[in-house]
Amino acid sequence: xxxxxxFVVLDDALAHTCRYYQGLRHVDAIQxxxxxxxxxxxxxxxxxxxxxxxxxxxxxxxxxxxxxKQAALYLLWxxxxxxxxDDARHLPWLQAAAVPTGIAALHxxxxxxEYLQRIDAIHAAITRGDVYQINYTSAWTGEVYGExxxxxxxxxxxxxxxxxxxxxxxxxxxxxxxxxLGFSPELFLHIQADGHIMTKPMKGxxxxxxxxxxxxxxxxxxxxxxxxxxxxMIVDLLRNDLGKxxxxxxxxxxxxFEVQAFGSVWQMTSTVVAQMRPETTVANIIQAAxxxxxxxxxPKRMAMQVIEQLEQRQxxxxxxxxxxxxxxxxxxxxxxxxxxxxxxxQLRAHATPQRYGLSMxxxxxxxxxxxxxxxxxxxxxxxxxxxxxxxxxxxxETLRVENGRCELLALHQARLQxxxxxxxxxxxxxxxxxxxxxxxxxxxxxxxxxVKCAVAADGQYAITAAAMVDFEAPQTVCLSExxxxxxxxxxxxxxxxxxxxxxxxxxxxxxxxFDGLLxxxxxxxxxxxxxxxxxxxxxxWYTPSTDLDILNGVMRxxxxxxxxxxxxxxxxxxxxxxxxxxVLAATxxxxxxxxxxxxxxxxxxxxx
Numbered sequence: 192x193x194x195x196x197x198f199v200v201l202d203d204a205l206a207h208t209c210r211y212y213q214g215l216r217h218v219d220a221i222q223x224x225x226x227x228x229x230x231x232x233x234x235x236x237x238x239x240x241x242x243x244x245x246x247x248x249x250x251x252x253x254x255x256x257x258x259x260k261q262a263a264l265y266l267l268w269x270x271x272x273x274x275x276x277d278d279a280r281h282l283p284w285l286q287a288a289a290v291p292t293g294i295a296a297l298h299x300x301x302x303x304x305e306y307l308q309r310i311d312a313i314h315a316a317i318t319r320g321d322v323y324q325i326n327y328t329s330a331w332t333g334e335v336y337g338e339x340x341x342x343x344x345x346x347x348x349x350x351x352x353x354x355x356x357x358x359x360x361x362x363x364x365x366x367x368x369x370x371x372l373g374f375s376p377e378l379f380l381h382i383q384a385d386g387h388i389m390t391k392p393m394k395g396x397x398x399x400x401x402x403x404x405x406x407x408x409x410x411x412x413x414x415x416x417x418x419x420x421x422x423x424m425i426v427d428l429l430r431n432d433l434g435k436x437x438x439x440x441x442x443x444x445x446x447x448f449e450v451q452a453f454g455s456v457w458q459m460t461s462t463v464v465a466q467m468r469p470e471t472t473v474a475n476i477i478q479a480a481x482x483x484x485x486x487x488x489x490p491k492r493m494a495m496q497v498i499e500q501l502e503q504r505q506x507x508x509x510x511x512x513x514x515x516x517x518x519x520x521x522x523x524x525x526x527x528x529x530x531x532x533x534x535x536x537q538l539r540a541h542a543t544p545q546r547y548g549l550s551m552x553x554x555x556x557x558x559x560x561x562x563x564x565x566x567x568x569x570x571x572x573x574x575x576x577x578x579x580x581x582x583x584x585x586x587x588e589t590l591r592v593e594n595g596r597c598e599l600l601a602l603h604q605a606r607l608q609x610x611x612x613x614x615x616x617x618x619x620x621x622x623x624x625x626x627x628x629x630x631x632x633x634x635x636x637x638x639x640x641x642v643k644c645a646v647a648a649d650g651q652y653a654i655t656a657a658a659m660v661d662f663e664a665p666q667t668v669c670l671s672e673x674x675x676x677x678x679x680x681x682x683x684x685x686x687x688x689x690x691x692x693x694x695x696x697x698x699x700x701x702x703x704x705f706d707g708l709l710x711x712x713x714x715x716x717x718x719x720x721x722x723x724x725x726x727x728x729x730x731x732w733y734t735p736s737t738d739l740d741i742l743n744g745v746m747r748x749x750x751x752x753x754x755x756x757x758x759x760x761x762x763x764x765x766x767x768x769x770x771x772x773x774v775l776a777a778t779x780x781x782x783x784x785x786x787x788x789x790x791x792x793x794x795x796x797x798x799x
Contacts, residue, residue, distance in 0.1 A: 202355035214270030223254035252482035284344035291583035292337025310563035328554025334680035350454035354530035368537035376453035386522035392485035395459030428484035433465035441466035486510035509552035543676035602745035671707035696720030
């Protein structure tokens, strides 16, 4: 990709301004052992008239203290920086293509039971006197469909924060991720022209639910002894960090225990201000204060060791910092602002256009009187900025109803429930099934019906039906020449974005076949345009694995649960590597879907 296509936007949605960095010229990667070189590199870049963004992973902070992770501090040098109002037309999120965009299958990688065990381990460490507080985090993963800049715009509308970031960068700079979408409400450091540094650590959280009780929750948070104590611990830690660089008596706390609303939560913040000694350098500041104590715990060094033992992963940019510096003629000779990277998404590009793997971290501060179950709930409040993003695709189920009864109803219900949950569609599914049952008992009590239960992206549902008859003539299947990407999260769900599948089976019907079989870029069999597929080779039945991102049809599920009931001998093996040659060599091929059940097909010429 052309370097000019990379950019960083530092976005203050509360002030309605942003800093738009464009034209990536080069990147300085600074190892911890060479951190003292950062000031000379800054002076060189500024002398060339370039603009810098600092990109600091949490693991670089570990590297500064302990080594062993090979994490770098990146100086991203851009040709220009525009300071803009946030409605400037050429900003990326206002130029993004209006394609369906959303998040799917977002989930915590740590199960609740394991999470609670780790809280117990933190309590044990506190009881031993090792630490006073630990900021414990867990990794969440999911999938993104659509355009990253559009996703940022949608999330930004839900999470108005002062330290947002939208960045498209070379993946090697960002732990393999092509995009960073940040919605941080937390200031790490604001370096002022007069040599003062301000930090505003956040400790203490309560949900914002819009149920008329939010102000009561804010008041309760403001006066809560546990949250105030947690806040004080981190304020003291940051006072100590900045005190290493400040003039004598130069550290103060002008504001404590302020409660502010950010997106889906209330946050308690305090303000710490320090007057730096005139000779303080950027390297000095990084060495003294990074990473921010609000995301480690106290005392910082021991807290980071406990985190390393418990989390057993690299946090990457999450809980690190992104910000900028500019030269000036007063104070320390530079000014700037760095955030704490929380409420952020890292997007790794798939080979499939407009498909990305998502990772994010969510955490909370644990003290001796923290209740594990409450902390688990708090993490889910914090994740609501992403988990609560509504879908931009609908889903549907097509049922076979015979004499008022659907044999596969339980499987349809389970799949639809999973789909609306994974795609973040808010729908009264129970009401849908009640309406379906009522119609089965009245309108469709006799005869054979094709019933479609459709749920729109906004959660509204509709149930329609048409009479149908079973086919009797032998059926055939074609091999489609359309090649699908290796990965596509939306293929796992029966969504309204099925145009490519509809074209395949409709093209097959024009040739007199029932369906066309689809293959991915690696040449492996996936599914038909409207069916799953089973092939027999040397007496053994195989079917493509759901690891290939195929729709797990309800008839397919029923067959795999009880192959003999549907005429299969022995176990059916799921495979992710069935090639065209094996399909052509199959002794028998069977298709399945919810309407037609399972049936044998003959293989005919390739579908053009």
